[in-house]
Amino acid sequence: MAPLADTARFRTNDPDVLVSASLACPVCLRGDGVERHPALDGYDPSVECGCPRCDVRWRVYLQPLQALRFSLMDPG
Numbered sequence: 357m358a359p360l361a362d363t364a365r366f367r368t369n370d371p372d373v374l375v376s377a378s379l380a381c382p383v384c385l386r387g388d389g390v391e392r393h394p395a396l397d398g399y400d401p402s403v404e405c406g407c408p409r410c411d412v413r414w415r416v417y418l419q420p421l422q423a424l425r426f427s428l429m430d431p432g
């Protein structure tokens with residue numbers, strides 16, 4: 357099965373809560389408790405996410421400005 361992949365939909369001036377919402381679990385649609393493993397340095401910045409409730413993993417691809425915005429988020 358191909359891993360789930362998505363493109364982030366938040367705008368760079370959105371508040372943290374909307375940035376988090378764009379990384380929510382595609383199965384249960386919850387953003388809290390989602391594990392995030394950012395890989396923002398590469399050519400294709402992305403955040404690998406995992407939902408421990410649903411045991412599902414997916415990757416969200418970011419535009420460069422979104423990657424910058426994400427890196428400014430409060431961790432957790």
Ligand SMILES: [Zn+2]
Binds near residue numbers: 383407
């Ligand atoms: Zn879930």
